Amino acid sequence: MGKLRVCINGYGTIGKRVADAVKLQEDMVVEGVVKTRADYSCELIRERGYPLYAASKESLESFKKANVKVEGLAEDLFKKCDVVVDCTPEGIGAKYKPVYDSIGVKAIFQGGEKHELVEASFVAEVNYEKALNKRFIRVVSCNTTGLSRTIGYLDKSFGVRKVRATIIRRGADPSETKKGPINALVPNPAKFPSHHGPDVQTILPHLEVVTGAVVTPTTLMHVHVVNAELKSDASVEDVVKCFSRSKRIRLIDAAKGLDSTAAIIEYARDLGRKRGDLPEVAVWSDSISVIGREVFYMQAVHQESIVVPENIDAVRAVTGSVVEGGKSVMLTNQSLGLI
Amino acid sequence: MGKLRVCINGYGTIGKRVADAVKLQEDMVVEGVVKTRADYSCELIRERGYPLYAASKESLESFKKANVKVEGLAEDLFKKCDVVVDCTPEGIGAKYKPVYDSIGVKAIFQGGEKHELVEASFVAEVNYEKALNKRFIRVVSCNTTGLSRTIGYLDKSFGVRKVRATIIRRGADPSETKKGPINALVPNPAKFPSHHGPDVQTILPHLEVVTGAVVTPTTLMHVHVVNAELKSDASVEDVVKCFSRSKRIRLIDAAKGLDSTAAIIEYARDLGRKRGDLPEVAVWSDSISVIGREVFYMQAVHQESIVVPENIDAVRAVTGSVVEGGKSVMLTNQSLGLI
Numbered sequence A, B: 001m002g003k004l005r006v007c008i009n010g011y012g013t014i015g016k017r018v019a020d021a022v023k024l025q026e027d028m029v030v031e032g033v034v035k036t037r038a039d040y041s042c043e044l045i046r047e048r049g050y051p052l053y054a055a056s057k058e059s060l061e062s063f064k065k066a067n068v069k070v071e072g073l074a075e076d077l078f079k080k081c082d083v084v085v086d087c088t089p090e091g092i093g094a095k096y097k098p099v100y101d102s103i104g105v106k107a108i109f110q111g112g113e114k115h116e117l118v119e120a121s122f123v124a125e126v127n128y129e130k131a132l133n134k135r136f137i138r139v140v141s142c143n144t145t146g147l148s149r150t151i152g153y154l155d156k157s158f159g160v161r162k163v164r165a166t167i168i169r170r171g172a173d174p175s176e177t178k179k180g181p182i183n184a185l186v187p188n189p190a191k192f193p194s195h196h197g198p199d200v201q202t203i204l205p206h207l208e209v210v211t212g213a214v215v216t217p218t219t220l221m222h223v224h225v226v227n228a229e230l231k232s233d234a235s236v237e238d239v240v241k242c243f244s245r246s247k248r249i250r251l252i253d254a255a256k257g258l259d260s261t262a263a264i265i266e267y268a269r270d271l272g273r274k275r276g277d278l279p280e281v282a283v284w285s286d287s288i289s290v291i292g293r294e295v296f297y298m299q300a301v302h303q304e305s306i307v308v309p310e311n312i313d314a315v316r317a318v319t320g321s322v323v324e325g326g327k328s329v330m331l332t333n334q335s336l337g338l339i
Helices: A013-023 A041-048 A057-065 A074-079 A092-103 A124-131 A142-158 A196-201 A236-244 A261-270 A308-319 A325-336 B013-023 B041-048 B057-065 B074-079 B092-103 B124-131 B142-158 B196-201 B236-244 B261-270 B308-319 B325-336
Strands: A004-009 A028-035 A052-054 A083-086 A106-109 A120-122 A136-139 A160-170 A208-216 A222-230 A249-252 A281-284 A289-291 A294-301 B004-009 B028-035 B052-054 B083-086 B106-109 B120-122 B136-139 B160-170 B208-216 B222-230 B249-252 B281-284 B289-291 B294-301
Touching: A004 A013, A004 A074, A004 A308, A013 A028, A013 A041, A013 A083, A013 A308, A013 A325, A028 A041, A028 A074, A041 A052, A052 A057, A052 A074, A074 A092, A083 A092, A083 A308, A092 A106, A106 A308, A120 A124, A120 A308, A124 A142, A124 A308, A124 A325, A136 A308, A142 A160, A142 A196, A142 A208, A142 A222, A142 A236, A142 A249, A142 A281, A142 A294, A160 A196, A160 B160, A196 A208, A208 B222, A208 B294, A222 B208, A236 A249, A236 A289, A294 B208, A308 A325, B004 B013, B004 B074, B004 B308, B013 B028, B013 B041, B013 B083, B013 B308, B013 B325, B028 B041, B028 B074, B041 B052, B052 B057, B052 B074, B074 B092, B083 B092, B083 B308, B092 B106, B106 B308, B120 B124, B120 B308, B124 B142, B124 B308, B124 B325, B136 B308, B142 B160, B142 B196, B142 B208, B142 B222, B142 B236, B142 B249, B142 B281, B142 B294, B160 B196, B196 B208, B236 B249, B236 B289, B308 B325
Parallel strands: A004 A028, A004 A083, A028 A052, A083 A106, A106 A136, A120 A136, A160 A208, A249 A281, B004 B028, B004 B083, B028 B052, B083 B106, B106 B136, B120 B136, B160 B208, B249 B281
Antiparallel strands: A160 A222, A222 A294, A281 A294, A289 A294, B160 B222, B222 B294, B281 B294, B289 B294
């Protein structure tokens, strides 16, 4: 079997990371990336050797004006691929689906699209097999991915009866200068549950999950304060062991200085991670507490990168090129240098 | 009975507000305020007519150097008073206690001091009677006051079995320029429970309360995401009604634009509140949700002012000048223009 031909539609926060991650896979090739507008990243795309395609005829004009060479239109690219990783902004993926459908190319959407759009929502270590050989799946959002990873492992080990989680959101990504807040805490929304609870249920449908979310003036990571009622007894050590078995959960110690989202990102930079990314969900091991059958813990989610390895695994799942989720997770982690 | 002679030891964030609040009470007089150093606030103190006293002989020197007139030393003042409201920094109150004790003046400490230092910890609408005629009591911290007010009302109305709350803290007060974080979320601590849970139990000792806290780069208010398991059934309307009975809980609607801590403080400024304060705990009525016997809600706490009315009520309680808590709360609220 030849390499999987993958293209990336959209070259924003997720798309540019997925492209770089695909390039690192021995079983995949970046067949091309689709962009709407010419900007500084076109030169990076050229340097990295990714064939560039225009999203539409109007885009084509803007590339011509900017003197940027493109290989053709998005649809030309889609026809040459096994899988499109759709990294377009929220809601745009749904508009592209009929295009993918008529061309007959498989597609992986992001968490901005609705669960109803696809055959399965996806978190590699929780439900890889659900995505096997499907045409359309969705990698869930950063917060949902982070929650599903740890709750999924708790559920596998002890059974989970109920989850209550507070999501303390970053306000914007580091390069987003038009978003706030600058000095406020913003219930997002002032309602329970926030969309995250039901979204986790697209991955773990048998669980009761209630979430509330508040936005803060930070750019680095989200923080989750999680309470899970277990079905069986577990000690703090049992929970630590349970999380240690995951290849996408990184246990960190506040006591050793990793005591904030800023310290964690500094650590990712020290590790030499590209862009200072940390695709693992970081769980503060100091925070893991057990009271009766309830476990409490805090975790941090790097919103820009946590879904990147999931997208790589998703490519293998929908093509059926790797049948066993654990094997794909291992291949992806090795290529990206995770944990 | 003459007016209660009250002095305020410490003229920081809380002390200056308590002094202004005491001045507004018909049954109290500001006998004096104690300061350690001469700074811009000495002129404000003079303009407001509060007699100024030096904390120590060293302080006296600094006032002389700055050409600021003082009436004498702190101990001279304490001897003339019925009650000292101790608004000194965390831990300093404990050092003053033997002084108050030897002089025989009653004292009200703030939440930075330990529960063990005093005869009772205090939240006016929850346990006023516990402080009646005591010599030393403590007004609990801003977060504990906010939690105790709403949980106390839920407990009175429905019985509370268990509380789980996430405290999303402001990082510093608006005028504090040396504190962070600037761009990070900081578990504070990365442990359960944070001190707030046990602190609420000094007010509501029969409840199980687990809290976790995270600091954010904001200055305006704390936000609490609260989950309470009730002992009896309650609808959302029942909970709204329950909170409405409190004179220190203000129900607000995110849907009407009060959708962040910034919007709430803007509202307090629009109300013409002195310093833009909001001593009521603000509960987002939109956020009140009931799932089974669990109620979820979000509330905001103005850390600079929430304990101010409590300190006024505490003066009446320890002197026994008003025996019924509800009456003191009414007097205080009217004088401060609350709700």
